[in-house]
Amino acid sequence: MTSYKVQELDANKLRENALTSIRLGIEDFGLTKDHPKGEGDPARALSSIRNLFAGVLLLLKYKILSSVEDPKEASSLIFVPPKNIQPIPDGEGGILWEPAGNFQKGTIDVDLIKKRLDSFDISFDWAVIQELQKARNNIEHLHPENSLNELSGLIAQLFPALRIFIEEEMSERPVEILETAWPIMLAHADFYNGILKECRERWEAAGVPTLLQSILKISQCDNCSSYLIQPDDEALDDGRSVERDEANFDYACRECGDQQSIADLLISTLHFHHGFHPTDDVDPSVASCIWCDHDTFVVSDLKCFWCEAELDYKQCYICEEPLGQEDQLNNGMCGYHAHVFEKVMKE
Numbered sequence: 001m002t003s004y005k006v007q008e009l010d011a012n013k014l015r016e017n018a019l020t021s022i023r024l025g026i027e028d029f030g031l032t033k034d035h036p037k038g039e040g041d042p043a044r045a046l047s048s049i050r051n052l053f054a055g056v057l058l059l060l061k062y063k064i065l066s067s068v069e070d071p072k073e074a075s076s077l078i079f080v081p082p083k084n085i086q087p088i089p090d091g092e093g094g095i096l097w098e099p100a101g102n103f104q105k106g107t108i109d110v111d112l113i114k115k116r117l118d119s120f121d122i123s124f125d126w127a128v129i130q131e132l133q134k135a136r137n138n139i140e141h142l143h144p145e146n147s148l149n150e151l152s153g154l155i156a157q158l159f160p161a162l163r164i165f166i167e168e169e170m171s172e173r174p175v176e177i178l179e180t181a182w183p184i185m186l187a188h189a190d191f192y193n194g195i196l197k198e199c200r201e202r203w204e205a206a207g208v209p210t211l212l213q214s215i216l217k218i219s220q221c222d223n224c225s226s227y228l229i230q231p232d233d234e235a236l237d238d239g240r241s242v243e244r245d246e247a248n249f250d251y252a253c254r255e256c257g258d259q260q261s262i263a264d265l266l267i268s269t270l271h272f273h274h275g276f277h278p279t280d281d282v283d284p285s286v287a288s289c290i291w292c293d294h295d296t297f298v299v300s301d302l303k304c305f306w307c308e309a310e311l312d313y314k315q316c317y318i319c320e321e322p323l324g325q326e327d328q329l330n331n332g333m334c335g336y337h338a339h340v341f342e343k344v345m346k347e
């Protein structure tokens, strides 16, 4: 019935390649630690991230491929489809939409994989894929030296995502298909999460402004990108608080030992998280707060994440235009109407 051409893929081979890549990625991770200089081998980290990223994508493609019975139809889900789709008569008075031309030689990329998963209702913790992709791009182009500690966090994150996928979507047992790589992942995730928990418990006594506590959880060491940062012992022992004594409160990184201002880190993470880049030609989404003077006023939330100040007047009562911090002295009017009002009062 179908007229298009597509190269047929062997599902079992795809599956073996996927599992081999993931196993190699984990083995490489194990080897990152055994560098003669004692500081880890960045080349191993690079190869680990490449293998893990490729392996997980292959595993997802295998799952997509094995969701359809006809091998040709299944393969058509994995290759990049031709751009045109044409209606053809189905011989029973209806039509079928058919790809016009052949499928391309290349297989689908991350975006198309996501679309296929969605249409087949296959779930995978997509945030992990995005983290892996980001790490792979960073390590290849930006800062390979930072990658070791980032990798450690990634593997801890990948562990539950893979476990759920293999058990629930593939109905298999991770230890059986990933063999020796699985206990390595398990032990690492336990170890990593143990330290992460300790770090978070220590921050509880550190007086981090309430609204910034969620930002703290996504803050990474400025030097090595690790999430394993804790309050500096001295600051904590002295009973200092981030909110009160920000100038004398550092974080300490558990992986690289770096120590820097926690307030600066929180503020830069807040800016990054709200997507403002100084080169964008748009209004900043985080502004300086007129009450506490920190660069923590989140414009979209009309709220300061440091001191929790909110706008008294949110919109102009005459024209309903949204008001910013700079309009707060105009008694509930926008700049234009405040000006008009002032003129009328003078006359």
Ligand SMILES: [Zn+2]
Residues within 6 Å of the ligand: 149, 221, 222, 223, 224, 225, 226, 253, 254, 255, 256, 257, 258
């Ligand atoms: Zn660090």
Ligand SMILES: [Zn+2]
Residues within 6 Å of the ligand: 289, 290, 291, 292, 293, 294, 296, 304, 305, 306, 307, 308, 309
């Ligand atoms: Zn403020």
Ligand SMILES: [Zn+2]
Residues within 6 Å of the ligand: 316, 317, 318, 319, 320, 321, 333, 334, 335, 336, 337
């Ligand atoms: Zn107005």
